[in-house]
Amino acid sequence: KAGVTQTPRYLIKTRGQQVTLSCSPISGHRSVSWYQQTPGQGLQFLFEYFSETQRNKGNFPGRFSGRQFSNSRSEMNVSTLELGDSALYLCASSLADFSGNTIYFGEGSWLTVV
Amino acid sequence: AQTVTQSQPEMSVQEAETVTLSCTYDTSENNYYLFWYKQPPSRQMILVIRQEAYKQQNATENRFSVNFQKAAKSFSLKISDSQLGDTAMYFCAFEVNTGKLIFGQGTTLQVKP
Numbered sequence: 001k002a003g004v005t006q007t008p009r010y011l012i013k014t015r016g017q018q019v020t021l022s023c024s025p026i027s028g029h030r031s032v033s034w035y036q037q038t039p040g041q042g043l044q045f046l047f048e049y050f051s052e053t054q055r056n057k058g059n060f061p062g063r064f065s066g067r068q069f070s071n072s073r074s075e076m077n078v079s080t081l082e083l084g085d086s087a088l089y090l091c092a093s094s095l096a097d098f099s100g101n102t103i104y105f106g107e108g109s110w111l112t113v114v
Numbered sequence: 115a116q117t118v119t120q121s122q123p124e125m126s127v128q129e130a131e132t133v134t135l136s137c138t139y140d141t142s143e144n145n146y147y148l149f150w151y152k153q154p155p156s157r158q159m160i161l162v163i164r165q166e167a168y169k170q171q172n173a174t175e176n177r178f179s180v181n182f183q184k185a186a187k188s189f190s191l192k193i194s195d196s197q198l199g200d201t202a203m204y205f206c207a208f209e210v211n212t213g214k215l216i217f218g219q220g221t222t223l224q225v226k227p
Contacts, residue, residue: 101212
């Protein structure tokens with residue numbers, strides 16, 4: 001069974017640009033969540049989608065958005081990039097029909113903003 | 115607000131010895147789930163162990179076990195017979211809502227030969 005797949009793995013963007021990251025969950029998983037990891041702030045929850053609906057949202061500005069498709073694949077978008085958006089972005093998936101399901105993570109997408 | 119605190123930024127242990135990583139959390143919920151994740155240098159988060167708050171019995175997975183003290187809101191991870199492959203950053207996490215994890219700041223563990 002394939003794990004959580006994130007693309008691209010590495011990318012470099014310029015301030016002011018926008019970026020789209022993609023995540024394919026484990027087959028059968030309907031929940032996809034996104035996290036930002038930085039040395040200063042640690043791991044922070046961005047948002048979570050379940051069956052194409054955003055079910056939970058973290059405390060990030062509106063420049064960060066996401067969506068989930070009918071096949072459970074998810075994308076997150078960051079517009080008007082800032083230097084502080086440089087981070088490892090982790091996607092995770094789970095069955096999440098109730099709390100306590102194991103949440104599996106992808107290898108992450110490294111974003112560098114210059 | 116629900117928070118998770120790991121008070122040990124770095125720890126080291128000799129190979130084959132036992133080490134305990136600390137974690138405390140704060141919540142007003144009665145039923146919830148706690149996790150320990152491992153993040154090796156590859157940066158992929160790997161689930162180590164999971165604990166359901168309504169279960170009194172401490173979870174165990176091979177060399178990994180937890181000491182769950184619900185009243186004290188403490189959730190420590192014990193690694194027995196430490197191996198070089200255990201070198202990683204370890205995160206304690208709390209499931210706030212379904213699919214949403216709150217993480218501690220992490221503990222970097224180095225296993226020395």
